[in-house]
Amino acid sequence: MSERPTDLTPPAGTTARTLLLLKLLAEARGDVSIKELSLRTNLPPSTLHRLLQLLLEGGMASFDADHKRYGIGPEFLRVAALVGARRSIADSARPHLEQITATTGETSCLIAYVRPRQVVTAVVIVNSPHPLQYKTELFTDHTLLLGATGQSILAFLPDEEREQALSGLGSETLDRLSGIPDRAAYVARLDRFRAQGYAITQSETIEGAVGIGAPVFDHGARVVASICVTVPKIRFTPEIEDRVVRALRPEAALLSAELGHRP
Numbered sequence: 001m002s003e004r005p006t007d008l009t010p011p012a013g014t015t016a017r018t019l020l021l022l023k024l025l026a027e028a029r030g031d032v033s034i035k036e037l038s039l040r041t042n043l044p045p046s047t048l049h050r051l052l053q054l055l056l057e058g059g060m061a062s063f064d065a066d067h068k069r070y071g072i073g074p075e076f077l078r079v080a081a082l083v084g085a086r087r088s089i090a091d092s093a094r095p096h097l098e099q100i101t102a103t104t105g106e107t108s109c110l111i112a113y114v115r116p117r118q119v120v121t122a123v124v125i126v127n128s129p130h131p132l133q134y135k136t137e138l139f140t141d142h143t144l145l146l147g148a149t150g151q152s153i154l155a156f157l158p159d160e161e162r163e164q165a166l167s168g169l170g171s172e173t174l175d176r177l178s179g180i181p182d183r184a185a186y187v188a189r190l191d192r193f194r195a196q197g198y199a200i201t202q203s204e205t206i207e208g209a210v211g212i213g214a215p216v217f218d219h220g221a222r223v224v225a226s227i228c229v230t231v232p233k234i235r236f237t238p239e240i241e242d243r244v245v246r247a248l249r250p251e252a253a254l255l256s257a258e259l260g261h262r263p
Helices: 014-027 036-042 045-057 073-084 087-106 146-153 159-166 183-196 238-258
Strands: 059-062 069-072 107-114 119-125 199-202 208-219 223-232
Touching: 014 036, 014 045, 014 059, 014 069, 014 073, 014 087, 014 119, 036 045, 087 107, 087 119, 087 223, 087 238, 119 146, 146 183, 146 199, 146 208, 146 223, 159 183, 208 238, 223 238
Parallel strands: none
Antiparallel strands: 059 069, 107 119, 107 223, 199 208, 208 223
């Protein structure tokens, strides 16, 4: 865990702060000290001691008394194992990604939508066999506003939820978008993505890369994820776009059906 201070505003309330600590303990590469947690959370050590004591009592955290460091506890590991044993959307998605990559020769990934925070994160990747390919980090938050990874979900959100996400659209984001001068043009492009059933962007999150993404829906017709394909711009052609879309959209629809979606 980095010891760099953060600008994070700590959440209010014991429950939210305890959940934040669990998240940090799970993401840390090894045990962590009170000082490290304080830097990451902007919470005083006295508050952290109290919250960590709650986690220790429930077995969700562990404490190394010799080194004064905290880590995940046995009950946390037990619960994580129970959840991991279930078949998840990631498990269901992998055969579809493998089919897409086999058909197109390009890297494909499952992008999950983290609805409470309105961010997206890659959870499964099947890499291209080509030497020239782009690496995508798993379980790293990304904005909805840039790239096919975000906009293949954003374009298909209910209007109110989409408007909430668009409140973060400022000049800094628009400056990264070629040919999209203002909010009206951005929204028009989202509407076009929604009408055609997929999003396509160039060099918005990875320089020199073209992203194409199609939404995945659950049984309640809510978009919960997308399947995205990344193609180096140097070998991208209209024929490649057509091949990717013809492979991508049916597999996204099949995954949606497995989640109970009925068009």
